[in-house]
Amino acid sequence: MESVGAVVAHIQGLSGSFDEVAHLHSLLKQSEDYLTSQGPRLALFLEQLDPAKHSLGYLFLLDACSSGQISREQAHGFLLSVVDFINCCSVEQIRLAPDKFISVCKRFKDQVMDLQVPIQGVAPLRTAVRKLQSSSEHLTTLHSDFLLLCILAKCYKTGLSILEEDIFEVDHPKDLFLYCYYGGMINIGLKRLGKALEYLQNAVTAPMTSLNSIAVEAYKKYILVSLIHNGQVPSFPKYTSVTAQRNLKTYTQLYIDLASCYAAGKFSELEMFIQTNLEKFQNDSNLGLAKQVLASLYKRNIQRLTQTYLTLSLQDIANTVQLKTAKEAEMHVLQMIQDGEIHATINQKDGMVSFHEDPEQYKTCDMIEHIDTSIQRLMTLSRKLRSIDEHISCDPAYLTKVGKERPKFDFDEFDPVPHKFL
Structure with missing residues (x-):
């Protein structure tokens, strides 16, 4: 088994042409288990590499040294290393090992969340998304991580830079569901309720053979935003999967009942319903929206009057x-x-x-x-x-x-x- 020093020497000597980097990739894959076992020691060797010139090798070492538990003392150095790497790494090299790049970025996201500084991860993850994408139409697994940090940091407008692109390529179904769900939440934060409904509806109507929790949570918010924005909840579009049509209402009965109470148009009854189920809405992180539904009933009832009186x-x-x-x-x-x-x-x-x-x-x-x-x-x-x-x-x-x-x-x-x- 080669020493870490020998691996570093290979990285330094084989990071030139495409053929060299391809050969280096093969060698690094053979050394993966060894590098993982040497995880804590690898941070020192990273200093011998240029993240821009030796991107592939740097990525393998960075992935290996962060695969274990990262203490709070080590976290700061890890974050700086990842930010520097994301900003200057070679797109051609990191795309040879996309899974490792994704793994490092997700650990980075977890760290900024654990340290409760999500705003520090917003710009780096946006850059990571751009470098991982094959085109602007490609939805990567990092999209949802970036959008989550935008929500936690309340950087809603920053999230729009990704959301305003049309998506036609998806790597994994879960990525699409999370992208639509978080996209809906960002548009809710920006008070763009019409756009929020589009994203939430996409999460609800996306093809599925079995119900998932993301679609359930999206439908809860879809009901609330529909009431606030339109005063009613539309029926499922024809292209909605049979799975969603049969099962979603079972898991969102509280919200179906809320919509029925709203349709009755009596403010006091709706207020009592929300107060009675206050804890349930709170547990779903939907209490704020539920209160907006209550406030919107005044507007909806005034609009009804315009249809009757001059x-x-x-x-x-x-x-x-x-x-x-x-x-x-x-x-x-x-x-x-x-x-x-x-x-x-x-x-x-x-x-x-x-x-x-x-x-x-x-x-x-x-x-x-x-x-x-x-x-x-x-x-x-x-x-x-x-x-x-x-x-x-x-x-x-x-x-x-x-x-x-x-x-x-x-x-x-x-x-x-x-x-x-x-």
Whole structure:
């Protein structure tokens, strides 16, 4: 068995051309067990390597020396080593050992969480994602770790730099579920509830043969955000898996009951329901959203009034939606007008509210530009899906599988072609 010094010498001498690095990779794989056994000693040898020039070897040693328990005294040095490595490592070299790169990055993520300094991991993990990705359409297993640190550090806008990219390649199903779930949470933090619903719905409707806890938690938040944003929970889309449609409601009955209580429109009853189940919502980390659902009921009831009345006094609004005073009703109406949730004017003299139709005529330059951007994006998506479909249709593995599953047709099963068409 070669000494650590000999391994380091190989790393220093075989980090030039692609062929050299490929040969080095083979040697390092043969030395894995030995390097792991020497874990605590390897930190000293890392100092002899340049993480930019000797990236592959540095990665193997860094992985081996961090595979055991990392004490709080060692943690600071480990974090500095990983940050320096991620920032300057060679993309070509680390992609020869992606599993090790992922392993080191995940340990790094665990350390910043244990030390309760998640913000220190946000920028390095974003760089790690970029270096691991084969393209911007590739969802790596590090995406969810990066998004989790963004949530813990409340760096929601930083998370958008990853979330705004269209994803077409996924390594593992769990990565997709976590990506959608955390994406929903980041958009909730930014008050982009419409976008949050898109991500949470993707987690709920993604193909699955057995129910998973991520989809269950996503559906709980999906119900709450739907009530806040739309005032109702839509039924499952047709493409939702049978597994999800049959089982999700069983595991989210509390939230189904909340939606039913919300639909009744009585503030006092909804308030009592949330208060009764306060601990359950708290245990799910959904109490804040549940309280927002309660607050949104005022707005939803005021919106219902716009469908029935042309004018109404502030006091009548307060009485109908169970607000204490006309002044509170005025504040709610003003906020809803400002947010574009209703169209109305308030007569300060007599305290009357006049409700109006939506003034949007969809003919302004901004609206036309918005529609054009949406159309262009859909056309790009259509071309991409067509390309993927063509690629799959030519995949030998897919054709073999389909060929085995497709029943062989017997010509006798078909009606004969009439002679006049021959």
